[in-house]
Amino acid sequence: MISYNGLLEKFKELLKNNALKFTKQRELILKFLYxxxxxxxxxxxxxxxxxxxPDVNIGIATVYRTLTLLEESxxxxxxxFGIQGKKYELGLKKHHDHLICTQCGKIIEFYDEIIEERQxxxxxxxxxxxxxxxxxxxxxxxACQKAESEA
Amino acid sequence: MISYNGLLEKFKELLKNNALKFTKQRELILKFLYxxxxxxxxxxxxxxxxxxxPDVNIGIATVYRTLTLLEESxxxxxxxFGIQGKKYELGLKKHHDHLICTQCGKIIEFYDEIIEERQxxxxxxxxxxxxxxxxxxxxxxxACQKAESEA
DNA sequence: CTGACTGCAAAATCTTTGCAAAGAC
DNA sequence: GTCTTTGCAAAGATTTTGCAGTCAG
Numbered sequence: 001m002i003s004y005n006g007l008l009e010k011f012k013e014l015l016k017n018n019a020l021k022f023t024k025q026r027e028l029i030l031k032f033l034y035x036x037x038x039x040x041x042x043x044x045x046x047x048x049x050x051x052x053x054p055d056v057n058i059g060i061a062t063v064y065r066t067l068t069l070l071e072e073s074x075x076x077x078x079x080x081f082g083i084q085g086k087k088y089e090l091g092l093k094k095h096h097d098h099l100i101c102t103q104c105g106k107i108i109e110f111y112d113e114i115i116e117e118r119q120x121x122x123x124x125x126x127x128x129x130x131x132x133x134x135x136x137x138x139x140x141x142x143a144c145q146k147a148e149s150e151a
Numbered sequence: 152m153i154s155y156n157g158l159l160e161k162f163k164e165l166l167k168n169n170a171l172k173f174t175k176q177r178e179l180i181l182k183f184l185y186x187x188x189x190x191x192x193x194x195x196x197x198x199x200x201x202x203x204x205p206d207v208n209i210g211i212a213t214v215y216r217t218l219t220l221l222e223e224s225x226x227x228x229x230x231x232f233g234i235q236g237k238k239y240e241l242g243l244k245k246h247h248d249h250l251i252c253t254q255c256g257k258i259i260e261f262y263d264e265i266i267e268e269r270q271x272x273x274x275x276x277x278x279x280x281x282x283x284x285x286x287x288x289x290x291x292x293x294a295c296q297k298a299e300s301e302a
Numbered sequence: 303c304t305g306a307c308t309g310c311a312a313a314a315t316c317t318t319t320g321c322a323a324a325g326a327c
Numbered sequence: 328g329t330c331t332t333t334g335c336a337a338a339g340a341t342t343t344t345g346c347a348g349t350c351a352g
Binding site: 080082099101102108110112114115118119122123125126127128129130131132133134135136137138139140141142145 | 231233250252253259261263265266269270273274276277278279280281282283284285286287288289290291292293296
């Protein structure tokens with residue numbers, strides 16, 4: 001896993017290459033996603049940052065703009081979780097898919113080599129040049145099943 | 152594949168069981184999805200229905216309400232296609248996944264036994280009671296690749 | 303008749319945009 | 328200094344809701 005400093009350098013490099021500027025707000029959002037491994041909506045990030053850094057002024061629009069920038073740069077990735085809305089996570093990890101508990105909202109990541117291979121083959125079969133893929137398994141997690149059976 | 156009449160009966164039965172009413176608008180939406188195999192946003196359906204049935208008054212709110220009802224009843228299913236928004240399709244077919252061309256928006260359906268099996272296994276591994284799953288492969292379709300290389 | 307359904311318009315979300323001031327380089 | 332970025336508030340886009348009239352059963 002890349003270190004935060006490594007990530008920061010990468011981000012600064014990217015900004016420089018595109019004549020963009022390194023700002024406190026952009027740094028905070030990047031750092032937040034690095035430190036808080038998980039899946040967040042723009043609103044989540046906005047609220048938590050305001051709370052954790054009352055000294056820094058930050059607007060929701062900046063969060064949206066920065067997330068878009070980070071996503072275009074392939075530093076973060078997003079995924080839509082139905083009712084829970086679109087969520088962002090640091091996208092530097094190895095590619096992975098998600099299990100979502102429809103009851104409590106818990107998200108588990110997994111990686112399966114066989115599925116990855118099949119996806120490649122399917123894309124090939126239809127002459128698609130694959131650029132990405134998402135797979136979500138919805139269900140009830142262990143804890144919620146237990147809670148249910150006890151109720 | 153179920154016939155339209157069969158589907159209609161199923162729908163009426165369901166309405167009756169829930170003390171709901173069978174209306175012209177609900178019928179039109181169901182028929183539209185049956186006759187037009189494909190993926191549509193609520194807006195698409197609304198516009199096309201207005202066009203095809205200028206005599207019947209129908210509001211966008213009714214389209215939303217009916218699609219929600221049909222989805223809850225597992226007669227239609229929805230999937231979010233990123234920039235193209237949330238789309239609905241008749242959900243009576245065998246389960247299938249989607250290939251999406253990010254260039255032209257074409258959607259191709261596919262079914263892969265091996266992927267299905269792996270999904271079951273993964274759910275089991277994490278002790279999830281699987282209730283559904285979605286898999287989307289994004290890429291550039293054959294036609295768009297050609298158009299690109301010729302440009 | 304009774305209660306559900308409908309269209310409409312207003313409201314609620316969620317996301318983007320215009321703009322003047324502030325900040326990075 | 329110059330040009331990007333920011334926060335704010337307004338504007339958009341999409342979806343939901345309240346309501347009075349309409350319609351199915």
